Amino acid sequence: MSSEKTNDKEFGEGQPICRLAANFGRRAVLQGMAAAGGIAMAGQAFAQAADDLPADELPPQVGDFITIREDGRPLEVKDLRPGVSPKTAYAVSPDGLIRNGEFMNTLLAIKFNDADLTDEAKTRAVEGVLVYSAICTHAGCEVTGWLREEKTLECPCHGSHFDPKNNGAVLFGPAGRKLPQLGLEIKDGKIIVASVFDSRIGGDETM
Numbered sequence: 222m223s224s225e226k227t228n229d230k231e232f233g234e235g236q237p238i239c240r241l242a243a244n245f246g247r248r249a250v251l252q253g254m255a256a257a258g259g260i261a262m263a264g265q266a267f268a269q270a271a272d273d274l275p276a277d278e279l280p281p282q283v284g285d286f287i288t289i290r291e292d293g294r295p296l297e298v299k300d301l302r303p304g305v306s307p308k309t310a311y312a313v314s315p316d317g318l319i320r321n322g323e324f325m326n327t328l329l330a331i332k333f334n335d336a337d338l339t340d341e342a343k344t345r346a347v348e349g350v351l352v353y354s355a356i357c358t359h360a361g362c363e364v365t366g367w368l369r370e371e372k373t374l375e376c377p378c379h380g381s382h383f384d385p386k387n388n389g390a391v392l393f394g395p396a397g398r399k400l401p402q403l404g405l406e407i408k409d410g411k412i413i414v415a416s417v418f419d420s421r422i423g424g425d426e427t428m
């Protein structure tokens with residue numbers, strides 16, 4: 222199978238970046254606790270921690286809209302073509318604050334035809350659009366590689382591959398967890414966060 226790679230300007234810009242999960246500390250742990258519904262205590266703890274964080278460092282919140290990093294425009298379904306490399310993105314609060322104050326908040330937005338998506342991926346997609354954390358679950362690099370023929374994502378640090386058609390599942394490499402996925406809906410043409418990440422963001426290991 223071919224492994225032709227492409228690094229479009231809108232995706233894969235800059236150098237590979239790695240931030241250790243350890244540097245993220247309490248924030249990552251609390252995000253994980255609150256992810257996917259979490260337990261009541263975790264929710265309370267996260268709410269408390271969230272009070273301490275600047276709004277631009279908060280992870281994507283329900284009601285935020287997704288914006289394209291390249292030009293700052295709100296992402297619309299028509300901005301993405303099915304099966305083409307993702308766009309790097311951020312969440313923006315309803316009052317317009319971009320949540321780009323924390324590296325871990327970097328997102329990948331991608332689109333597929335419905336028939337190409339697994340049922341699990343579809344539950345969080347809207348009109349074929351999916352949004353994932355861009356942070357590799359192995360050791361926290363930004364995932365910037367795109368394998369055009371396989372239509373999969375590749376981390377530049379140790380080569381983990383993730384399947385955006387299947388809820389960000391790990392296909393290859395040292396990553397032990399899938400890429401976290403946001404739940405989405407559409408309002409007034411914008412892609413809106415309908416549910417928080419379905420799993421913990423950030424890497425598990427140090428480099």
Ligand code: FES
Binds near residue numbers: 361362376377378424
């Ligand atoms: S940090 Fe991504 S594969 Fe190691």
